[in-house]
Amino acid sequence: MAETFTKGMARNIYYGGSMFFVLLLLGLAWHTEKVIPERSNDLQLTESVVRGKLVWEQNNCIGCHTLLGEGAYFAPELGNVFVRRGGEESFKAFFKGWMAAQPLNVPGRRAMPQFNLSETEVDDLAEFLKWTSQINTNDWPPNKEG
């Protein structure tokens, strides 16, 4: 680096630059927090959805699946599973059957554990997945396969 560019100048860019962008981030975070309720249908965030999120977390579903593209890549995306598997008409029936049928015991196939969830827990999970599918995700995923 040229001698005209001193250590002091580099230090000032570091302090000034990071300070500026920290403040900008805080401002953006504040605004983002404000619009999230609208983009995520916060009004439909029922107690059942909240309980469902806890069931999701306490069984570490994210350890195999992605949810809105984040998580593990071993098993299908579930952010849009509500849409993929029947929507309003038949998702709940599908989902109850699915959870009860695990593990499928197909030799060599990736296996999902049996979590022994109660009926309410399965229903809460379904509500959580339904709510998640209604988030405004800027049109992601590209198609229903997730």
Next chain:
Amino acid sequence: MNAHLKYASQSVATPYFVFALILFAGQILFGLIMGLQYVVGDFLFPAIPFNVARMVHTNLLIVWLLFGFMGAAYYLIPEESETELYSPKLAWILFWVFAVAGALTILGYLLVPYAGLAKMTGNDLWPTMGREFLEQPFVTKVGIVVVALGFLFNLGMTVLKGRKTVVNMVMMTGLIGLAVMFLFSFVNPDNLVRDKFWWWWVVHLWVEGVWELIMGAILAFVLIKVTGVDREVIEKWLYVIIAMALITGIIGMGHHYFWIGTPGYWLWLGSVFSALEPLPFFAMVLFAFNMINRRRRQHPNKAAALWAMGTAVMAFLGAGVWGFLHTLAPVNYYTHGTQITAAHGHMAFYGAYAMIVMTIISYAMPRLRGIGEAPSNKSQVLEMWGFWLMTIAMVFITLFLTAAGVLQVWLQRIPEDAQAMSFMATQDQVAIFYWLRLAAGVMFLAGLVVYFVSFAYQRDGAAEALPAGDSANA
């Protein structure tokens, strides 16, 4: 007395480094288990389901890197500050607290069903578990905070009573940032979008923020030592690197806010700023090679210099090139959450953080063991074999996962609803690449074994090397 240490208290770094490497071995073992489960789906099922193996793999990774950073700090902060560590005893106590807490948590993952672990540890009261990388029970998270506070107090007191250099101030800033950002792991709103928004304040602001400060400081320290280049020059570089890291990386976090329910302006902000994130990594490459070329002395520890150059190059490839590959919103729309993400995650974590920890270990271990500034020639040859085997294996892992990812995008993401292949069917189509990745994983393990063996030969013949005066001129 160890004549090869400037300050006797630096020796507390040893248990941290040793334990880090043990956990590293565990991480790789569980990586291989998962690698096999990817193609033989019911392998070890239901004893170790995939999600459990994954938690163990990623949590061991994070914890061994934390041990490595702590060991690095205990080694370099006293030396930079030109004073003994404030309290070696506290460092030892915290070592055992963290080691035992870490081991218990991993055993909990393996022996208790996760829902049971959540119940046992009162997760209902303040839910924090069950989110990627942050799976630890509440008590473990609190333990991490307590250990971090004690650790920062100990180092802070050391720096306060000693010399303040750019290297130790940047290292401290990085470590404090690490602890502060971890506090966001306690934030888990009911609204999934808000949960995801704050989750990244831990994960992204770690690896593309404060950890880069830690990496930069360690790299600068080792380069000062092995090249003898003037500190002024190195410090200027360090400031440039960390300035670029934070200026691009803070708003660059927007590359995770494309599709999770956050507002549309993040598509622009995230794309533009994160596209610049390769700059600090590129600067690290220039930095390392420039300093080595301008070196004023021929340091006998060739392996340490190799690690220093290697980490800069591999971090640039993994974080810079593979990060850039999928960071623009129109690309990420198709690649988000595919094997391309996994490819990038592997090479970035290995190239930047696993390798920087091995860099400082390579430099410090011969001194910590009282052997000298460099291990025996034979040991260095073995260590360099370990370096190349692991690094080339990681290149292959990345390439195979990228191939799998590109195919996955092609089959599953690009076609319209009616033509798109399902996730599970796509996985079958790309299985050959998972087999190849597994083979590369076995090669990685072989490299790790060779690397471990090199430590057994460090003393070999090097013992005669004169200790007199050596520590003074380093």
